[in-house]
Amino acid sequence: xxxxxxxxxxxxxxxxxxxxxxxxEKIRCVDLEEKAxxxxxxxxxxxxxxxxxxxxxxxxxxxxxxxGPNAIRKMLASLSNHFxxxxxxxxxxxxxxxxxxxxxxxxxxxxxxxxxxxxxxxxIVLGGGHDLGYAHYNGIKKQFPNKTIGxxxxxxxxxxxxxxxxxxxxxxFFQIAKENEDFKYLCLGIQKESNNRxxxxxxxxxxxxxxxxxxxxxxxxxxxxxxxxxxxxxVDLVYLTIDIDGFSSAYAPGVSAPSPLGFSVDIAMETxxxxxxxxxxxxxxxxELNPTYxxxxxxxxxxxxLAYHMISWL
Numbered sequence: 001x002x003x004x005x006x007x008x009x010x011x012x013x014x015x016x017x018x019x020x021x022x023x024x025e026k027i028r029c030v031d032l033e034e035k036a037x038x039x040x041x042x043x044x045x046x047x048x049x050x051x052x053x054x055x056x057x058x059x060x061x062x063x064x065x066x067x068g069p070n071a072i073r074k075m076l077a078s079l080s081n082h083f084x085x086x087x088x089x090x091x092x093x094x095x096x097x098x099x100x101x102x103x104x105x106x107x108x109x110x111x112x113x114x115x116x117x118x119x120x121x122x123x124i125v126l127g128g129g130h131d132l133g134y135a136h137y138n139g140i141k142k143q144f145p146n147k148t149i150g151x152x153x154x155x156x157x158x159x160x161x162x163x164x165x166x167x168x169x170x171x172x173f174f175q176i177a178k179e180n181e182d183f184k185y186l187c188l189g190i191q192k193e194s195n196n197r198x199x200x201x202x203x204x205x206x207x208x209x210x211x212x213x214x215x216x217x218x219x220x221x222x223x224x225x226x227x228x229x230x231x232x233x234x235v236d237l238v239y240l241t242i243d244i245d246g247f248s249s250a251y252a253p254g255v256s257a258p259s260p261l262g263f264s265v266d267i268a269m270e271t272x273x274x275x276x277x278x279x280x281x282x283x284x285x286x287x288e289l290n291p292t293y294x295x296x297x298x299x300x301x302x303x304x305x306l307a308y309h310m311i312s313w314l
Contacts, residue, residue: 001108005051006031007093011070014078023089023308024077032092032112043087044121045311047073049094050109050285053256054102055131058168059161061256064292068303069094069126071291075304083311092116102167106135113139113283122314124307127287129256130159133172133241136285140239141180144282150184150235151176152228152275154268155243156191156213156259160202169256169288177206185209186231188224188271189216189246189263213246218267228274237282240275242268244303245288251302254294265302269309276313284310 007029014024030046049069057063073091083089095112097105109125113136116123125136133151140149151173153159160177161170177183187203187210203210209231216224232238245255248262275281286303294300 001033001095003096003098003105003108004033005094005096007091008070011073012077012091020081022077023079023081026081026083027089027091030090030092032115043314045087045089045124045314046116046121047091047124047126048112048116049126050128050132050135051094052097052102052105053129054097054100054105055129055167055169056256058102058166059170061169062290062293064290065127065129065256065288067291068128068289071289071294071297071300072126072286072303072307075297075300076307079304079308087311089311102131106131109135110139110142114142117143117283123283124310125283125285127285127289129169130241130243130287131167131169131172132285132287133159134167134175136241136283137176137239140237140283144237147236148182148184149237149239150186150231151239151241152231153185153187153241153243154189154263154271155187155246156189156194156257156262157243158187158190158195158199158203158208158210160199160206160208162202174202184231184235186228187211189213191259191261194257194259213261213263216263216267218264218270221267221270224267224271225274228271232278232280235280238275238278238280240272240281240284242272242284242286242306243288244286244299247302252299254290254292254299256288256290258293272306272310273313276310281314
C-alpha cells in the first residue's frame with residue numbers, strides 16, 4: 001500500500017514489569033502487509049491509525065489531527081493491563097495521506113478495515129479527521145455487502161455538508177447517504193450553534209435521527225438509552241464513530257473544533273457501553289483529536305481511556 005506506515009514500537013513504552021502489567025507490554029506491533037491473521041477463539045482487537053488531516057484542511061478547519069493516532073497510542077501505553085490472555089491486542093500501523101490525495105488514503109483505509117474484519121479482528125481506528133467516516137463505512141460495507149449498517153455518531157456536527165468539489169471532514173455522511181439507499185444514521189450531541197439551517201434540513205430530508213447536546217445529558221439517560229436501543233433494532237451491524245470535539249472543551253481542548261457546551265464524559269461513557277454490549281457493534285473510530293492544541297495531553301488521555309474501556313466492554 002502506497003500510504004501504509006508500519007507500526008512504531010517506540011510509541012509503546014513505559015514502566016517495565018515483565019508480567020504484562022502495562023498496556024505497552026500487552027500490545028504487539030504487526031505489519032498489516034505481512035501478517036496473515038489466524039482465525040482463532042481468541043478475541044482480537046487492532047489499532048489502526050488514520051494519520052490524515054487533509055479533510056480538515058479542505059473543510060477550512062485547524063490542522064494538527066494528523067498527529068492524533070500516535071498521541072493516543074502514547075497515552076494508552078502506560079495504562080495498566082487488566083485484560084485476559086485470551087484477548088489479543090495489536091497495533092497495525094497508520095494509513096497516511098501523501099500528496100494531498102485524500103481519496104487514495106480513504107480507499108486504502110477502507111481496504112485495511114475490510115481485511116481486519118475478514119479475519120474477525122475488531123478494528124479501533126484512530127483519527128485523524130472525520131473524513132475517516134466515509135472510508136470506515138466503505139470498509140465495513142466491503143466485508144458485509146448484504147448487511148444493514150447503522151452509524152451512531154457522538155458529535156457536535158452532522159457532517160452532512162454537500163460535496164461541492166472534493167470530500168472533506170464535513171461531508172462523510174452525506175457521501176455515504178448518496179451512495180447507499182438504506183442510510184441509517186443516529187447523531188448524539190448535535191449543537192445548533194455548529195450546524196446551520198441547511199444542515200438541519202439535509203438531516204430531515206435524509207431521515208437522520210438525532211439528539212441535541214442539550215438533550216444528550218446524564219439526566220436524560222433513560223430517554224437516550226431507549227433511543228439508542230430502538231435504533232440498534234433496525235440494523236444488522238453498528239459502526240460507532242466518536243468525534244472528540246463533541247465533548248465539552250473542559251474535557252477536550254485539543255480538538256479541531258472545540259466547544260465549551262459539548263457533552264460530558266458520564267453520558268458518553270454510559271452510551272458507549274450500551275452500544276458495545278449490544279452484540280451488533282462491528283467497528284469503532286475516534287476522530288478529530290488535535291494534539292497541537294491539547295493541554296497536558298488531557299484530550300489524548302480521554303481518547304485513550306475511551307478506547308481502553310471499549311476493549312473491556314467488548
